[in-house]
Amino acid sequence: MKVGVVTFPGSLDDHDARRAVEICGGEAVPLWHRDADLRGVDAVVLPGGFSYGDYLRAGAISRFAPVMDLVIERAKGGMPVLGICNGFQILCESHLLPGAMISNDHRTFVCRDQRLRVEQAGTSWTSDFTDGQEITIVLKNQDGQFVADEPTLDRLEGEGRVAFRYLGTNPNGSYRDIAGITNETGTIVGLMPHPEHCVEEGFGPSLDGRGFFTSVLGKVLAS
Numbered sequence: 001m002k003v004g005v006v007t008f009p010g011s012l013d014d015h016d017a018r019r020a021v022e023i024c025g026g027e028a029v030p031l032w033h034r035d036a037d038l039r040g041v042d043a044v045v046l047p048g049g050f051s052y053g054d055y056l057r058a059g060a061i062s063r064f065a066p067v068m069d070l071v072i073e074r075a076k077g078g079m080p081v082l083g084i085c086n087g088f089q090i091l092c093e094s095h096l097l098p099g100a101m102i103s104n105d106h107r108t109f110v111c112r113d114q115r116l117r118v119e120q121a122g123t124s125w126t127s128d129f130t131d132g133q134e135i136t137i138v139l140k141n142q143d144g145q146f147v148a149d150e151p152t153l154d155r156l157e158g159e160g161r162v163a164f165r166y167l168g169t170n171p172n173g174s175y176r177d178i179a180g181i182t183n184e185t186g187t188i189v190g191l192m193p194h195p196e197h198c199v200e201e202g203f204g205p206s207l208d209g210r211g212f213f214t215s216v217l218g219k220v221l222a223s
C-alpha cells in the first residue's frame, strides 16, 4: 500500500512520517506541495511542522497549495487522510474537518509526553486500538487549542467523532479536552499529538504510534 506524505515549505516531520509508514510495512511516497499528481497513493499523511511559516494562521496558506486540490478531492471520495499537528491544522483550514486551531491557552509552546484516550477505534487510522485504550505519544505545538461552537462540539460527540481526548492536564485549553477528531465516515483523522515519533525503540515514550499506521496499512507487526 502506498502512503503519500506531503512536504510543504516549513514541514518538519515529513521524514519521520515516511519512516513510520515504512517501519509499519507500507511504501512511503514523497509528495511536494506543488505536485499536481498524487502518484498513485492509497492514503495521505499531512505531517507536522510550520508550513509556510504558520503565516496568517497555521495551515491557512497550505490549504491553497496545489497538491491540496487533489488531496481534498480524493479525501472527499473516501481516501484515508491523517493530519498530524500542522496537518490537523491544515485539515481544519481545508474544511475536511470542522473547528479551528488557535494558540495554546497559556500562549507558550508545549513539548511533552502526552497521555490520550482513544475514543473512537472505528476509523481508518485507529482500528488497531480499542475504544477507551490509553496511549502516550509526544505533543509539541504552539497553536494546539481545538475550538468549535457548541452545536459542532455536540455533533462531534453525538456522532462518535471525537477520536482522541487528552488525559491528565489539558495541555492547551482544547475544548472538551479534544485531541483529535474524525470525519463522518472515519476516513479522515486529525490530531495534535505525534504518532510518527513513537514507532521505534529508543525514540519517544512508547511504540503507541505504530497503531495509526498499521491500522491504515492492515499490517500486524511483531512487537
Ligand SMILES: NC(=O)CC[C@H](N)C(=O)O
Binding pocket: 047, 048, 049, 050, 051, 054, 058, 084, 085, 086, 087, 089, 140, 141, 142, 143, 144
Ligand atoms: N509540531 C507541529 O506540527 C507544531 C507546529 C504548529 N504549526 C504549531 O502549532 O506550533
